[in-house]
Amino acid sequence: MTRVRKYHLALIGVAALILVMSLVRVVSGETDITSSGTFAAALLLAVPIGLAGLGGLWAERAGVVNIGLEGMMVLGTWFAGWAGYQWGPVAALAAGLIGGALGGLLHAIATVTFGVDHIISGVAINLLGPGITRFLSEVLYKEGTPAAEAGAGITTSPAITGQTWTPSLPVFSDGPDLLGKLESTHWFLLSDVAGIVRGLTHEINILVLLAVLLLPLTYFVLWRTSFGLRLRSAGENPWAAESLGVNVYLIKYIAVVASGALAGLGGVFLVFVSTKYVEGQTAGRGFIGLAAMIFGNWRPGGLAAGAALFGYADGLQLRSSTAVTTFFLFGAVLLLIYVGLQVRRLMTNDLAGQETKRYTLMAAAVLGAVILFWLWLTVDKLPNEFVFITPHVLTLLVLLVASQRLRMPKADGVVYRRGEQH
Structure with a gap:
């Protein structure tokens, strides 16, 4: 019953969020808020963040912090x-997975076998990754090599040969573009739903x-299988897992190598989108993926929500610099909804004994809503520098709010040694 209630609450939350977005779109007149173009861009931007965060989830559930x-x-x-x-998209997919897995293996050797501090090892890999790839580019893509003749440079590879498959999901996108026509009507809610669905299903x-x-596969493996139970026990109390016969070292190695492979898959996606490797194209997405994982409380569902949020913020600022100011209005509406929910809970005595604290939070929320609404009314367009950093600012704000309810695995970052009880 608990799972059913949570599932229903999630659906209600999504429906309420779409309703608020539609309302903000109508009030502000910014059609890009719920346009199919914005959501298509958000999807492309959220996927590498989500894959990196999924990699972090595997490692940290096994007790290994992975900031690499x-x-x-x-x-x-x-x-x-x-x-x-050289060999096409399938080879690119396999090689990217192997490349990321090698990074994960290096992190596992340093942290699991030699007991190096997890943060230090992660920082070292973040420094080694760009250094190794630059060295390989200078060796393999220098002038006179076949790669250079095919269009490579020191900071870029030749384009991928062959085509990457970009299907449209059936029912929604086959035949006449009914969703596109409905989106163009700009009707309240209906056109917004059409734009969102079209952006998430077309090409x-x-x-x-x-x-x-x-995402569901990770949930099933980690929360519904005996292997997943062993992996999570290694992240909560590896010595208790050891006493039950779990090979903690092996579990941690598998988790961290899988973590690297998933991060590498995120890199493959970036290459597929741009059709080639370009130096610096990750642009900090690994760190944002880590933030999305923390925001999601080390769970796949929360991670997906975090990646979607950061991807949407990035996609909106790319589509329309003026639409970014609607975040002020959006934030004001959400704060007022929060105040309304708190008032309802106070009226039903759900917060007995916490009235003073809640009144303070409600007052702060009302003040924040007023300030955000005033900013929306007075700021026509943010400077380009602020527009560009919008996703990163949003990352910091979300983590600041989410940090109040987080619970990381108890043994996350703890150096494990067989037989040494802590």
Whole structure:
């Protein structure tokens, strides 16, 4: 029953969010808020973040902090670009997975076998990733090599040969573009739903489908199988797991290598989108993926929500610099909804004994809503520098709010040694 209630609450939350977005779109007149173009861009931007965060989830559920996701993504991009221009997309996919997995293996050797501090090892991989790929580019893409003749440079690989599959999901996108026509009417709610559905189903990359499927698969493996139970026990209390016969070292190795492979898959996606490897194309997505995982409380569902949020913020600022100001109005509406929910709980005595604290939070929320509404009315357009950093600012704000309710695995980051009880 608890799972059913949570599932229903999630659906109600999504419906309420779409309703608020539609209301903000009508009030502000910014059609890009719920346009299919914005959501298509958001999907492309959210996938690599989600895959990196999924990699972090696997490692940290096994008790290994992995801030080296960015470096592993870089390795995935380079190996995908190198293999893709020679043998096509399938080779790019395999090579990117292997490249990221090698980064994960290096992290596992340092942290699990030699007991190196997890943060130090992650930072080292973030430094090694770009350094190794630059060295390989200078060796393999220099003038006079076949790669250079095919269009490579020191900072870029030749384009991937062959075509990447970009299907449209059946029913929604086959035949006449009914969703596109309904979106163009700009009717309240109906056109918004049509734009969102069209953006999420029309001409999507094959890796998008794979990434979406990996979320429920990860949940099933980690929360519904004996292997997942062993892996999570290694992250909560490895010594208790050891006493029950679990090979904690092996579990941690598997988890961290899988973590690197998933981060590498995120790098492959970036290469598929741009059709080649370009130095620096990860652009900090590994770190944002880590933030999305933390925002999601080390769970696949929350991680998906975090990646979607950051992807949407990035997609909106790319589509329309003026539409970014609607975040002020959107934030004001959400704060007022929060105040309304708190008033309802006070009236039903759900917060008995916490009235003073709640009144303070409600007052702060009302003040914040007033300030945000005033900013929306007075600011016509943000400077380009602020527009560009919108996703990163949003990342910090969300983590600041979410940090009040987080619970990381108890043994996350703890150096494990067999037989040494803590």
